[in-house]
Amino acid sequence: MAASVVERFREPAVDESAPFHVGHPLDRVPGMLLFSGLLDLAVRADSARSCGRRAGRVVAGLDFPWSCEFERGTTLSCRPVPGRNRAWTVAARQDAREVCAGSIAFADDDGPAAGPPGPARPLAAMPPPRHAPVDLVHRHRPENLQVGEPVRRGRGAVEAAVLRPPGRDRAAWSPVEIVEAGRQFAALLEHGEHGEHGEHGRPMDVRLLWAPVRLDVPFRLGGAVPLLLRWQVARMPGPRSRCAATLADASTGAGLGSLAYEAYAVDAERCERTRSS
Template sequence: MAASVIERFREPVVDESDPFHVDHPLDHVPGMLLFSGVLDLAVRADSARSRGRRAGRVAAGLDFTRFCELDRGTTLACRPIPGRNRAWTVAARQGGREVCAGSIAFTDDAPCVEPAGVAAPPGRARPPAAIPPSRHASADLVHRHRQENILVGEPVRRGRGAVEAAVLRPPGRDRDAWTPVEIVEAGRQFATLLEHSEHGRPLDARLLWVSLRMDVPFRLDGSVPLLLRWPVARVPGPRSRCAAVLADASTGAGLGSLAYEAYAVDQERYERTRSS
């Protein structure tokens, strides 16, 4: 199929009454809405390119370079990466300037893998995990207003080894499968929570999301209990970075990885950034 046929473009409509993506009043288009939009565009294009083959995993690397404004038109674009692959470049633009750009790739199979750097010692299986409590994390710690939009449980520290939190399902969502959007939003909330609870950020700090790296199952059975595991390892530098493992809470098996980068700013610096 010619590339010109499977290039996709779309102008999303931002529904400010959406109770999930617009949890509270915002002065810009949320990054999760951009991620959801470019992912959906890539899924549709990939279905045409792969003749309907169902994806097993999805990997993405996205950078958020500018604020996406509510009062301007936004165009989402998706183009195939040449070669025998299921990979796509994606972007969101306003007035010809990119506000989000990167790549999304799909694979056919969905093996349960332990992400690099956190594998169990050779010859030893990772022991089954104790499922963390399912009580919702504090709304203030995850920057949510509606409790039904809190997708992580209260964090639990496993000795000196890791901090874990259960992944929670929002009411009314498909109970048959976990979606990448749910998993990425849960990971974003987990990273936000850690900034406050582990790194001492004040609750009024604004976190400006600047990048996402992920490799997770595309459609995971909804009966699998999930947890997020952070190995208590902070990367030095001006940015806040959280790299977490997505795991099966009943077995401890690694299912994927999520990494987020953000700048933490106070209200004054946030306003300067918005006006620049």
């Protein structure tokens, strides 16, 4: 693919009955739907540019400066980064405003595992995870849950199992599933009192505006690998919070990747100011 080529397409209408991307009543287009569309666009463009070489890892960084509205057409774009690489600049635009922008890059092989290893635990000794409370991950449908109930490991870490949503491909974990599980894990840590479920103690009626999202995860991971997310406790003062989580093999504790999410806890008035009208 020539470096000057730009691929674009219109975001299709949001299907509010879709069980994976839509887990609660919507007043704007979900950020995960934008990520999924941008990743798909970059995958198709990269396949042509790299002559079909299969990606082993995906590294991405996205920002969400404005809300994405239902009433406006959304254009997704993907531009190759100049040079010998597999990197792409991506954006979602409504009118002339970017509602999501960043980069997506692919590596030829899996490379080294990311993140520190945890304690090895035989898979047979691991009990089935209990589901996290639905409301704490901002979902209304139990079938949307992708994280188990959090477990504190001593004073320094919180872990939660990654759950397989119904109807998804069981042969492999996709990056979209992993990123959504990480988002739910980060939301889970926001709420609760005195660490019962969450670590930041945000009230349930607060709105969370997700800002930067950073990830370095396997592009296609075997579905038989049991996954967990691990957060080293690190609280930030004020309305901003950050969850830097390690993606790990639950049977060995070995690190497989990393995910980082930042969010702002805001009231309804500030949330309304993020709309792109």
